[in-house]
Amino acid sequence: MRIVLSGGGTAGHINPALALAETLEVRGHEVFFAGTPRGIEARLAVEAGLSYEAFEASGFDRAHPASLPQGIARIARSTKRAVAWFDRIDPDAVAVFGGYVCIPVGRAALKRRIPLVVHEQNSVMGLANRYLGKRADAVCLTYGEAAEGVRGLGPTVVTGNPVRASVLSATREEGREMLGIPDDALVLLVTGGSLGARHLNGAVAALKDRLLSHPSLHVVHVTGPKELDAVGERLALTPDQAQRWHLFGYQNEMGKCMAAADAIVSRAGATSLAEISARAIPAVLVPFPHATADHQTMNARSYVDAGCALCIADDQVDTPQFESALCRLIEDESMRASMTAAARGLNAADAASLLADAVERAAASRARTRGAEG
């Protein structure tokens, strides 16, 4: 079958689509990716070897009211182009993962009666997914609660959030070799998600001396592409300290970094959480407080309730509460062991497979319709 995947804006929407693409390709399907011309998806999907088609799409910027008619006109043009593209490649199903680019791609699927599957990573549905989900053949969820209170959604199924093979299969040895970190060191990974988190970066940097007072600790600090220089300046690492504080802007080998880590400090983006639980890494989570409907705090809840993470509110990261949570994570080996045990199995290990099943079911309904028409 020929399947089109679409998602854009941040890696949190894109990487689950890439994980699904891996499974669909193993099952013998041909996969295409539709994203924007300049978004991060253009790089990630092409690096993953997928055939890429670009469509302009943008949201509404409240500070610039003129962006609304411009955005609507752009979506109308892109929908028309996506319809023409579908007429050429004749896909059996379209699966969308969130981000504005999904609106023209999803609308084109509906116009051409191509089965549409929506995947929502978060505990609260995003705008594009909510809009398309009402007419979708299947709405696949990571958290069942995401459908609560959303009227008129298509049939829902909880699949979990698919994790890429590179994250699942990386080994601790590979990770440590890539980072140049000895086997007996304790490794703390710090990440603010694909865009980075300035506040969290600053709070961790402020604890530099405290953290490095642990003689065996190495910090792998993935700052976000735009934050690297500022964090570097703030840390002002001496050559000796730089041996144990490994700084990256965007890390292409996140799977290896996770495999190398004994503990993690992270925002609570849904895709990061799926990866953290798939690798069962003890975590301190600091949800981004301004995410739509505070969905990161809700994403984090099940991990905290299950006992595999501590959660610190963003406005507490400059207080002793954050410092003591971090020190506990590093120093309390038995707490880490019980967090690891609790994390195993929290995110459905078969999420990619369940989602691929849902896409295949939707695609098969089109094949049946074609058969009946023929």
Ligand SMILES: CC(=O)N[C@H]1[C@@H](OP(=O)(O)OP(=O)(O)OC[C@H]2O[C@@H](n3ccc(=O)[nH]c3=O)[C@H](O)[C@@H]2O)O[C@H](CO)[C@@H](O)[C@@H]1O
């Ligand atoms: C500010 C905001 O609204 N963020 C949203 C965005 O976050 P964001 O894009 O940050 O998404 P996540 O934190 O969930 O996932 C980040 C993904 O990027 C990868 N990665 C990250 C950094 C890096 O240097 N290299 C790398 O490969 C991670 O391994 C992971 O696969 O999408 C998520 C999933 O819909 C939402 O839950 C988040 O709320």
